[in-house]
């Protein structure tokens with residue numbers, strides 16, 4: 021028998037009052053696979069993320085990580101099981117250096133405390149430097165986090181997420197608020213790290229260039245339902261997806277060159 025996928029979500033459902041925010045959604049993510057979860061505003065992406073990292077209890081359905089049931093486990097237990105997450109708003113300690121931020125995260129994972137003085141300042145130092153190298157931040161290790169440009173804060177946040185040794189990394193709009201050139205760079209870094217470490221990545225993103233350039237597979241939600249799933253080219257050509265985004269325009273802009281059937285710009 022082959023091993024179960026890294027993440028398996030089956031029949032997930034969650035309503036808010038009368039709104040079916042997530043409605044019978046099933047999908048999987050393999051180790052080392054980069055999967056985008058997209059959909060118009062209010063489609064249910066955040067609710068879906070919160071179901072997967074155990075923050076929310078589903079009304080129905082199951083979340084399995086390598087076959088182990090983590091449904092509604094809560095973020096702490098899901099984290100210990102191997103589900104990491106980065107948020108839209110980066111969370112770092114501004115007064116610490118970049119390296120100390122990562123050391124703190126590593127130490128916390130080992131039940132230790134990182135103190136920036138005495139012997140404590142060497143806790144997990146080498147591992148922190150290794151993660152900073154992976155995230156493209158080694159050269160900035162000794163800078164106070166407060167001095168970083170926003171793109172580098174996001175890279176530091178990636179290193180901090182890696183400190184938890186995730187097997188599945190949920191990235192909530194990783195490129196939000198970044199300049200276009202920085203976005204591509206961050207996505208390239210995140211994808212390279214995930215491939216190297218065999219981490220499965222599930223990310224939400226409004227920037228369709230980032231989605232179509234970097235996802236192996238795209239899941240499309242619309243009003244809580246999974247309306248399409250597949251390779252970027254297939255999803256882009258899917259009539260239901262195009263209809264869901266009609267009037268939004270973002271999906272059509274995120275492609276190289278014109279495509280038959282695209283709405284004409286006047």
Ligand SMILES: Nc1ncnc2c1ncn2[C@@H]1O[C@H](COP(=O)(O)OP(=O)(O)OP(=O)(O)O)[C@@H](O)[C@H]1O
Pocket residue numbers: 036039040041059060061062063064065066067068
């Ligand atoms: N805590 C909540 N209480 C009530 N309704 C909620 C709550 N969270 C989400 N909803 C509703 O559930 C639906 C899905 O919302 P969700 O935030 O999951 O969508 P989304 O795809 O992440 O949207 P966006 O792209 O705008 O962030 C929406 O109709 C939203 O108003």
